[in-house]
Structures are given as C-alpha cells and as structure tokens.
Amino acid sequence: MKILVPIKQVATLDEDFELRDDGRDVDPDYFDKDLNEWDEYSVEEALLIKEASSSDVEVIVVTVGPDDADEALRKCLAKGADRAVRVWDDALEESDSLAIARVLARVAEKESPDMVFAGTQSSDAAYSSTGVALAAFLDWPHAAVVSKLDYAVGADKAVFHRELEGGLLEEGEIQCPCVLTIQLGINAPRYASLRGIKQAKSKQLDELSLDDLGLSASDVGAQGSASRVRRVFVPEKGQAELIGGTAAEQAERLARIIKEMRGM
Amino acid sequence: MNIINPAHDPQDVTRTLFQDFSTWMTVSFYVVAITAIAVFAYGVWMQIAKYRRGAPDRGWKMLGHRFMTMLKEVFSQRTVRRRDKPAGHAHALIFFGFVLLFIGTSIITLDYDITGPLLGLNFWHGSFYLWFSLVLDFAGLALIAGLLFMMYRRGWLRPPKLDYARPDRNPDEPDYNRSQYRIEDWAFLWTLVIIALTGFVLAAARMVWLHADPLVWDYRWWSPVATVLAYAFKGVGLTADGGEILRLYTWWFHGILALAFIAVIPYTKAMHMLTAAGSLMFRDPLAAQRLPTVPEEAVQVGYEKVTDFSWKHLLNLDACTKCGRCHEACPAATVGLPLSPRDLVLSLREFANESQWPKLLGGDPSKQVVHGDGVNQIRPETLWACRTCMACVEICPVGIEHVPMIVQMRRHLVEEGEMDPLLQGTLQNIQKKGNSFGENKRKRARWAKDLDFEIKDARKEPVDMLWFVGDYASFDPRNQKVSQRFARILTEAGVDFGILHDGEQNAGNDVRRVGEEGLYEMLAENNIEALNGASFQSIITTDPHSYNTIRNEYPDFGARFAIEHYSSLLDRLIAQGRLSFPKTLNYRVTYHDPCHLGRFNRGFDAPRNIIRALGLDLVEMQRSGDNSFCCGAGGGRIWQADPVGVEKPSENRMHEAAQIEGLEVFVVACPKDVTMFEDALKTAGYEGRFVVKELIELVYEALGHEKREREAADVA
Ligand code: SF4
C-alpha cells in the first residue's frame, strides 16, 4: 500500500521586499523558503493512516523543484515519510500548475500509489489547481478541500467531508484510487525536530529528470503551460490611516488631513 | 570518679542476652532474624537491579567529595528543616534516635555474634555499657517524641501539602486514589512508635524482674526512662515473677516487630533511609541549570521508556518521601494545572516498579513506555504544564531532579512532533530566523536606532563589555524602551560596551527547556561562533534566561565566557560612585526574583542593593528569594497559551503582591517578567493600584533623566 503526497517548497515573504527586475516575481533575496502550510496537513493525514494501519503503508513525498527543495522533503521525511522523490530540470522553470501536474502524473504512474493526497493550495501562488489537474491527467476521481477523511487501508471507497459556503459541510464518498486535496485543520500536523531533519538525511531521496519520466522539455516550462504570469505588483496604497496618540494629537492629525484633502 | 561499684566486677555489669532462654527459643530467634535479613537483602537487590536497568549518568566522578557532602546534608538535616522547621526538628529527633538505636543494636550484635565468639573479645560491659544504656535510653525518648509530633502533624495540623490531592488526575480515575499512601504513612509511624515503646516496657519489665540483683538495680538510673517506668510498674503491683513474664512476651513482640520492620524497609516508605542518602550523594548541583547533552551519534533522544531514565533518576524516584514541599512550591500545581512534581515522581515510581516486578508479584514487565494516558503514565499536558522554574528541585530535601527528568521526557515528545501548534510555530520561527518573534534578523538592533548615539558593533571594534540583549529586549516594543534606557545608563556610567547586532540569535535557554535539543545545539553553536568573532572582556546581559544558558550550558559546547547579569554590574557601578542619583525615589516597592537570576544563579543580593541605593522602600513578598514564585513564562510556556478559566501563575503572584499595603511598584529584573506581569496586572484587576517596572527603569528615573526628557518634550 502506497500513499503519494505531492508537496511544494513555497516562498514566504518578508515585510519589506523588492520585485525582480523583470517585475514578474519577488526578488529571491527577500523571501525565505518553507514547506507549504497545506502540505503539512496532507503529509500528516498520510502519516496518520500509516500509523493506524496494521499492514505496511509506504508514504512517498514528491516535489518538483531545484535542489534547495530537498529541505522541504527532508522535513516530511523527518516527520515520518518513508522516502522522497524530487523532479527537476532547468526546462521546468516557468511551468504553471498544469505543467507541474503533468510531471506529477508521470511520477504517480511510475509509483502506482493507492491514494494521492495533495494540499488544497500553495500559500505563495494559490492556484488550487495542481492536485485537481493531476487527477485529470491520471483520469482518477478527485475531491477538493477535504476537511475530514475516513479511509481504511485497502478499502475501495473513502468517505470525506468538504467545507462549503455558509458553514455547510458536504459528506461524500469516492472511489479509490483517487486524488484528494486536503484542507487546513483536518488534523494537527506534527513538528519536525531539527535533529529529526538532520537524521532524515539518511532516508532515500531520489532525483528524477524529465528523461526518467519520459517527458521532453516541450511538455513543461513555458511551452507546456497554459498560463503565464505577466507581472506582480503592489496595488496603490489605499487611503486608510490609523491615527494614534493622545486625543489632542489625534485631533491635530485629523485637522491636517482634512486641510490637505481640501487643498488648503 | 569510678562509676562502677568496686565491689562489682565490671565484666558483670552488662545485660545478659537471651537470659533464661531455652535453646529452641534462641534458635527460633536466629531463624527469624536471618529470614528478616534475607527478605531485606532481596528487596535491596531488586531495587539495585531496577536502577541498573537505567542509562548511565555522569555522577560517578569525585565520589569521596560526594560522599562527604551527602553525610553533611544527612547529619545536619538542613534540607529537611527548610520551609518546615517543626517537621524538620521532629525528623531530626526521629533520625538521630533511630540512628543511635541502630548503632546500639549493631554494637550488641558485633560483641555477641562476631568479636566475642570469633576473637574472644567482649566489650559490652562496665562503664561502656552504662554510658551506652544512657545514650540509648535518650535515643528512644527522642524517637518517640519525634514520632508523636509527626502523628500530631498528620492527624491534627494536616498541612495541605500532605493531603495527596492530585492536580493531574480527576477523582474518578483509577490512579487518583492515594489512600494506600496514607495507610502506609500511618503504619510507618505506628510501627516505629510501638517498637520504641515496647523497648522501654521490655527494659522496665526486666528491671522489675531482676530488681533484687544489685548488678541490675544499682545501675538503674543509667536507664532513666526505663527506670521511671519500672517504678510505675511496681507502683501498680507488678512483682518480680510478673516482671519475668511481661519481659518474656514483650521481648518476643518487640523483637519480631523490629525484625519485620527491617525486612520491609526496601519495600516501603522506610526505603527512603537508603535511597535518600543515595540520591543526595549523586545529586547534580546544577541539575536544572545545566541540562544533559545528547551525544551526536545518539539514535534516540530523551526518555520514552523506563529504561531510558538514567539510573540516578530511577534512584531519585525511590527517594521521594512524599513530603509535598515541591508540590507546594510548584506554580503549576498551585494554580491547579495538571502537574505536581510530587505526583509525577510518584507515578513514575509506581510505573518503574510495575515494569520491573515479575508478573507473580503483581508487576507487568510489558509496560515500558512512560508516556500515555494509562495508569501511572505521564500525560503530555502534564509535561507541558512545567515552567522549568526549578522550585521543585531547589526545595526537594532528598535531591530529586525533576527538571531534567521532565525535559528528557519532553525531548521525546518533541522528537515525536507532539506539541502545541503555537509552540511549533515559534520553534519554526527560531529555526528560520534565529528569534522567537519571527522577525527578520536584520531588525534585531533596530531599537538602538532611536538613540542619540551609536552602539558599537562588537564584531567590528573591540569593547570592554559585550551586551547580550536577548530576544524579548530586542523585539518586544515595551522591552525595547527598557533596552534604550539601559544603553543610556551604561553610557552615563562611562562603560565601554557594544552588541552583536544581527549576529546575535536567541540564546536557546528556553528552546532547550522545551526539549528541542537539536535546535538548541544550533543556536548555541551560532552564538558561540558570533561571540568568538567579537572582541570583548566580559559579557553583560539584561536577560536572565540568556544569562543562565551562556553561563552554565555553553561551557558544555566548549565556550567559557565571563558573564554577569546587569544587576551585579549596576550594583558595582553604584558602589564605585560611577552612577549617582540626584533624585531619591521613595516609592513603596516589592521585588520579584526572576527564576533564572535568583534560584538558578543565586543573584539575590545585587538587585536589592540597587533598590536600597535608590532609596526605595522595599517590602518583601512572602515568597521571595529562593522561594520566588515563577511568572509562568519559563520552559517555553511564554510561547504557548495558558488554558482559559484557570488562574495564571502570574495572576497568583499579583494577588500576593497586592496584599502589601500601599504598594506602588512591582519591580522585576527580566524582560519576560515585564511582559507576563503587565498582562497579569490587568487580568487580575490591579491596574491603577500599582505598576510593574523593570529595575532599569527605576535606576533611569533616579538618574533624573525622566524629568529632563519631559522638560525637553515640553519645550518642543
Ligand atoms: S520546574 Fe517549576 S513548574 Fe516545573 S514541576 Fe518544578 S516547580 Fe513545577
């Protein structure tokens, strides 16, 4: 029994940052990298199933990213995943979520897992589409934004809850194998200790190239993508201002603003 | 003066053992005695086997010194008297009474069974015998007096620390009930009292029986208590024959009870006579201040199973006398959080025993993992309730090391990834950014930007004193103000100082106490590297937590720095006249000793000297000095939310302070205290009654700066 968990190493922004020269992303000097928050939950869900099962369950984490993404994989290995796969090729640069899902689908075909748990979305790009696209490529059923899961290893059906608008919950069942995208709060993710992360270095981490997956450069990157980022930008500052200080100071500031607005 | 009548042969002035006993009686006695000793020896052997299952400990060094220290502690009874004088004195009576009686009995055995038959050497007669009788007579009296007081204490005084109420279990849980212990406590007292009383009855009966024998009767006043009792017996009409019968029955009763007592020592509360001495001997004087390191190659970290405990910690468990001192001092237990250091120790003791004893004797060797929800297992919420404030370790009369045990168990939880989400977030921040606020590293010294002078960068130019600022004083807005004032004070006193700017990271004291050892190692290594790259004479810190770990724990990572807390520096500067105060403050204040400055590093005096130098009217709280009550922040608790609906330790402290009539300022000397107590001041409802201030702020005020600042503001 295998559970495949695609994860992403995301960028977390500093308070002050600058954009890249081409204006299509943030300057890498201004962000830290970390495991995507949603993926903490999808990994945890797989681990809980593994721990609750009496038969052998293998949890495999996979990511598409350059070598520094190993850090995110190691964190998952430290938590208890059995092995990790990282796919990279410079041609993957500029891939959108569809192209990434295409790569992940090949990994899934290779591993033939019984279940795939993806995070609902990534905290940096926030398309919420990789997991769903992956299901489409595999031609598997999927359920998105799963907030509760009832699944026993080897069962041919899983029962889940999904959060709908207005506090409504949907309970559904789904044929396995399937792709589930996991929502925050479904469980309480465990902590990966620094020692654990160091020791995870001894666990298996395979690096795959596009060749290994039978893909060519044109399947991924800008060519293999259906969408493209034109620019990212900070919207014009709004006109809200929180006035602090003593009552007198507040009054004074307010008076000045009014004067400014009236052009006095 | 010759105390033996010249008409008597000193050889005859003695007590004939087994007088008028038939052979079968003597033989039966020996059979009972040898059986008792065998049962005793088996118990001791079982306990030692239990400790031997534990992991190694670094306590074997300097054995001679350890032994002497232990003797000093045991014979001075110092630790037993602390914070409970009456019980301490009563215990001393029992202890010395028991020890003397034990030595006495051993001397008789030595004379009668060893040196006599083997070497023909008998010494238990004549004047030695008489002095011996006198001493033992008083020893018996002391023993009884001590025991009676203890009975009075348990039966009538009933101090709450002895009631065995457990905060970590609900009354309906199977291991809540401690009535077993109560029965044992009383059985222990009664057994000893009866043994001692029958000893006197026996001696008195013998005197009545042999009163016609001048070798006995002429020397009666060498056993004054027994003699008084003998007169009383005679007074109520006991004859010599009656005395003989009474003596015979009491002899057997007393003898068998005393032997039975010896037999059960290793299985009962009486065991503390041995284990407490062992525990005190192997006690680590820095048990809470300097936590155990983890060898790099260790596959497994922390305490998961009983056998992961060091043998010393297993011995500690058996040393607990259930005195309740730690329970009373513990901030978690005091406010009703699910932790009592006493109950933790007792649960672990029961668990260790159960896992050790064979099934036949009621054990269950399959139980090895101490964590969990089961009977006598330790729950995560119990471990996380601890503030590692050291109040328990500091007061424990038998040297039990709760703090390292708790942290070792937490280390296991951390490796399992089991902890509060808030705490996880903070640890991840520290992993990524080197500070608990999750702020960018570059912002660490931003507080210094508002000063009208530059603070030297000790990485770039040599300084006399390197100021290790710490996270709270660097990033927390309220504490940043204190940091700015401290910088001004140092400048005014002409101290040449600098900081590490963004080279400093969280010192790791609390990370280590959370149990995240890997992260601690990283922080310690990073800071040591930064410190080694700077040029300075000594370190000064405004943060007691950093102070503790740099002072006591960094040496284990190969870095020995001279470091002091700011209070001792200011105290010195004042004494040298480098700081003088144009303004005397006359507030009524009280002072809260921060755990890591006071209890951990015994910095009790310097802050008080400063307070006095400022002219403040210092009124101490009831719990102060080594008995200071933790603000609740320690051990990483400041990074977790306290449960709602339960009083916080800091609020408990505010109520205590509020009892001081006319209190104006609650003085602290730790940034975390400022945060914790300013919050508690509001939630406990004392806002407006008094204020919380860092000692630095008062020093600053007395320097006259506040006034100047206000004037400057007015002019502007
Ligand atoms: S260290 Fe403090 S909080 Fe922890 S058990 Fe001991 S007394 Fe209680």
Ligand code: SF4
């Ligand atoms: S651990 Fe120490 S202080 Fe606490 S009850 Fe036991 S002997 Fe007393």
